[in-house]
Amino acid sequence: MRMYWTILSAIRWGKVGMVLGIVAALAIVFAILILVVTKVCRIQEDEKVTAILEHLAGANCGGCGCSGCAGFAQALASGKACLGDCAVTSKEEKAVIAQIAGLPVDDSEPTVAVVRCAGGENANDKFDYCGNDSCLMRQSVMGGAKACSAACLGGGSCTLACPQGAIRVRDGVASVDKSICTSCGACIHKCPRALIERIPVSAPVYVACSNRCRAKDVMNACKVGCIGCGLCARNCPNGAITMQDNLPVIDYAKCDGCKTCVAKCPRKIIREHNAPPRVKKQKAPAKTEK
Amino acid sequence: MGTFMMILVMAVFVNNFVVVQFLGICPFLGVSKSTPNALGMGLAVTLVMTITCLITYPIYMYVLVPLELEFLEIIVFIFVIASLVQMIERVIKKLSPPLYNAMGIYLPLITTNCAVLGVAELVIDKGQMMSLLHISSMNVGVAVLYGLFAGLGFTLSIVIMSGLRGKVDRLQVARSLKGFPITMVTASFMAMAFYIFNLVSID
Secondary structure: HHHHHHHHHHOHHHHHHHHHHHHHHHHHHHHHHHHHHHHOOOOOOOHHHHHHHOOOOOOOOOOOOOOHHHHHHHHHHHOOOOHHHHOOHHHHHHHHHHHOOOOOOOOOOEEEEEEEEHHHHHHOOOOOOOOOOOOHHHHHHOOEEOOOOOOOOOOOOHHHHHOOOOOEEEEEEEEEEEEEEOOOOOHHOOOOOOOEEEEEOOOOOEEEOOOOHHHHHHHHHHHOOOOOHHHHHHHOOOOOEEEOEEEEEEEOOOOOOOHHHHHHHHHHOOEEEOOOOOOOOOOHHHHHOO | OHHHHHHHHHHHHOOOOOOOOOOOHHHHHHHHOHHHHHHHHHHHHHHHHHHHHHHHHHHHHHOOOOOOHHHHHHHHHHHHHHHHHHHHHHHHHHHHHHHHHHHHOOOHHHHHHHHHHHHHHHHHOOHHHHHHOOOOOOOHHHHHHHHHHHHHHHHHHHHHHHHHHHHHHOOOOOOHHHHHHHHHHHHHHHHHHHHHHHOOOOO
């Protein structure tokens, strides 16, 4: 008992008081300061924006071109963007947002991205590229190592950009896994050759080439590139294919998935959309043996 | 001008907070995945460090020292930093929404950044600061400048790190080293490079 008394009497109460005083004073000063600052700096946040943001998917993928979903919500509220720019948000949520923002309902079919090139090892090389992996760098060295000006460079910039990990570079050409792709569009901006585009999920076929050159030039550059022969357009029973600048353009509204074009194409460049790009596996080892 | 250059070289290169003093490693490794994010984090830390020095130095020198309450420094400093971050966040949100958006979540995270507490602790150590910077007296101006340049040093190293990681993440490394371990190895090589500045003698 006496020990406690000694300890108690040894405490300098004045100092304890000062400590308490200083901490309390700081607490009060900062509490008031924070209150004042909060009051002064209050922003009228647009209720519309917060409501829209609640219904967006929140993937923050950047595919719409805005900085994250918050930026997109702001753009929507001010009418600078349209709902179609966002591919991740579900249809039901989009309908709610359209109601909030007073925008037209976007009732287009969900899409996925496809890489419109089947080159890779099929496309001839101008030279052996050795250096930085990014597609932009590859493109900047003499316009890319591929003889074809619209060939996938295989650098994998789209692979890195994809937030879902849906793109892979196989045998020198990028391909999108249809089942994973959310069509956010992040890869589309990254491709220096603009080879990636969106097509409807249900699209039965797509043209895996973007080269608009004449047949002879394409023949020289690539083993599979579209030569613009027009057989697909002539043979399509529904008239869904038209030729534009030496490339077939498929109108998916008319296409019924008969796949006549797949059978007729002499270069096998119109491909079934569900199948992964066909790659001749035997070719690669044969080359190394030489 | 001499003192100014001295503070710059000492705070940014020789005593770089991250790679030489090993303070603020958490954001250094956590937020260095992309360069824009790293830059945002670095600038936010710089801002908070500067203002922290501006406030904690007078509190320590003119309140705690005369009252012989130096042992309160850590509590008081944490208190000041936490409140400051709250206030700065709101002010920035009001004054410059783009800047606020750029800094995003990193601003509140700084509350627990040890580099900020580190700089506040360092500048009140009069003897060490004076011998470090070869100056005869310490004042608020020097403290604030030191805070500013320490923050810029942090920014420099985190931005360099983000660039290095961008390259290293593309490389093929052994599976056991993939991800975080190779990042640590990269950081150690970077620290070695910075350590060379310690050999530079400034007269």
